Amino acid sequence: MNNLMDTLLLIMPLLITLSTVVIVLILAHKILLNEQTLTKDNQLSRKLILLLLYVLSFLAVSLALPVADSTRNQVIGLFGIVLSGVIAFSSTSIVGNIMAGIVLRFTKPFKTGDFIRVDQYFGRVTEKGLFDTEIQTEQRELVAFTNSFLTSNPITVTRKSGTILSANLSIGYDHHHDKISQLLITAANNCQLEEPFVQIIELGNYSISYRVSGLLTEVKSMISSRSRLYANILDTLHQAQIEIMSPNFMNTRNIADAPPAIPKATETPPEHIAKHADPSSDTTPEDIIFDKAEEAEQKERSSTELSEDIKALNEQLKDAKDEQKDRLELQIARKKEQLQTIKTKPIQE
Numbered sequence: 019m020n021n022l023m024d025t026l027l028l029i030m031p032l033l034i035t036l037s038t039v040v041i042v043l044i045l046a047h048k049i050l051l052n053e054q055t056l057t058k059d060n061q062l063s064r065k066l067i068l069l070l071l072y073v074l075s076f077l078a079v080s081l082a083l084p085v086a087d088s089t090r091n092q093v094i095g096l097f098g099i100v101l102s103g104v105i106a107f108s109s110t111s112i113v114g115n116i117m118a119g120i121v122l123r124f125t126k127p128f129k130t131g132d133f134i135r136v137d138q139y140f141g142r143v144t145e146k147g148l149f150d151t152e153i154q155t156e157q158r159e160l161v162a163f164t165n166s167f168l169t170s171n172p173i174t175v176t177r178k179s180g181t182i183l184s185a186n187l188s189i190g191y192d193h194h195h196d197k198i199s200q201l202l203i204t205a206a207n208n209c210q211l212e213e214p215f216v217q218i219i220e221l222g223n224y225s226i227s228y229r230v231s232g233l234l235t236e237v238k239s240m241i242s243s244r245s246r247l248y249a250n251i252l253d254t255l256h257q258a259q260i261e262i263m264s265p266n267f268m269n270t271r272n273i274a275d276a277p278p279a280i281p282k283a284t285e286t287p288p289e290h291i292a293k294h295a296d297p298s299s300d301t302t303p304e305d306i307i308f309d310k311a312e313e314a315e316q317k318e319r320s321s322t323e324l325s326e327d328i329k330a331l332n333e334q335l336k337d338a339k340d341e342q343k344d345r346l347e348l349q350i351a352r353k354k355e356q357l358q359t360i361k362t363k364p365i366q367e
Contacts, residue, residue, distance in 0.1 A: 035082035039075040046071050065148050066120070073101075115149040118165035122146070131315025133176035133237060136163055142311030154311045156241060180235040183211060185247050187262055188225035189255075195226065201258055202230040205250040209243060238312075242303045317360060324357040 050064040080093050123146075128134050132143050134153060141155035150162045189198050199216040206214030211232025220227035230251070234243050255262060305312070328350055335346045 029084050032079070032082045032084055035078055039078060043071060043075060066116075069116075112149065114166045115164050118169040119148045121169055122151070122165055127173055128175045129315075130318045131311055132178070133181075133240065135174035136168065136171060139163075142308045142315075144311045144314045154308050156307055158307050158309070160310070176237055176240070178237060180212075180233050181237050181240065182231050183209075183234040183240070183243055183247060184229055184231040185244070185251060186219070186227060186229050187251065188222065188227050189260065189262060190225050193260055195228075197258075198226075198228060198260070201254050201260070202228060202251065205254040206230050206232040206247065208250045208254070209247045211243075211247070238304055238308075239302060240304075241307060245303075317363070320360050321357060324353050324360070328353050328357070 046068055050068055076097060077094065080090060080097065083090055083093065085093075128143055130143050130146060134141070134143060136153075139153065139155060139161050141153040141161065143151065144154050144160065145152040148165075150164050151168055152160055152162045154160055195218060202216045203214045209232070211234055214230060214232035217229045217231070218226060219229050230247075232247075234240060236243070252262070331346050331350045331353070335343060335350070338346050
């Protein structure tokens with residue numbers, strides 16, 4: 019009986035520690051990760067807290083082991099070596115992606131909904147998670163990059179304040195470059211590009227290569243605006259009886275006798291084409307191409323705005339009196355309900 023009591027007393031700290039650790043971890047999982055409304059971006063900090071709890075739990079159990087101090091120190095030392103080894107090889111492991119996710123979260127090179135280019139891929143960011151980041155491409159495909167890949171490769175981010183939209187084309191030497199520049203600037207102005215300019219980028223064997231550029235402030239219409247720019251260049255130059263020659267077009271005809279390479283005007287006026295490509299219309303190509311990215315951006319923006327409103331109302335609530343306090347509490351409750359509704363609404367895949 020005495021031996022049994024001594025054994026129970028010896029392992030009692032370990033049993034209490036194990037019970038406490040299990041309860042704490044179960045509660046942590048329910049509190050931190052049980053919400054179905056959490057996005058990948060919101061899960062990052064909670065998963066890091068959970069990871070830290072696991073490390074502390076192991077250390078607590080190690081300290082409660084009914085062994086000699088030297089053995090306990092060896093167990094803790096072994097854990098430290100394993101942890102150091104995992105961190106040392108983190109560049110090709112899950113821990114490496116976690117660390118990269120932390121870096122991206124603090125540096126914030128891009129946000130949900132931004133246009134980014136990574137390697138040969140271009141698209142809008144739909145999700146930012148602990149291990150990977152997802153973008154939606156121009157083909158409406160979803161491409162996921164590991165966070166370690168993003169931190170080890172250059173990322174091009176399109177500024178929301180505007181981007182330079184350009185088009186390259188080749189014109190024969192029989193047209194003066196000043197005239198071509200004026201026509202190209204006219205085409206760019208017809209697309210509502212701001213401060214357009216023209217560059218001569220190459221003097222080829224058979225033609226001159228031009229680049230017309232302008233500032234596009236509405237970056238979400240980048241795809242349709244590029245198509246609209248190309249269409250306006252074609253219409254403007256062809257109406258001026260100027261043919262567009264590519265460097266691969268080897269001209270062996272007699273220029274004075276042969277007709278120019280300009281297509282005949284169709285029965286459909288250019289205004290009709292431009293109308294359907296207008297970004298102010300009800301539906302644009304971007305609505306179809308980047309549907310998930312647009313929905314994710316709207317959801318994140320609405321959640322952020324509601325959270326800021328709730329925070330501001332809580333500050334007002336501290337100094338409010340009876341009637342005003344009741345009104346503010348009602349507003350806070352409504353906004354919290356709206357925030358919960360937004361978070362619970364799933365994003366289409």
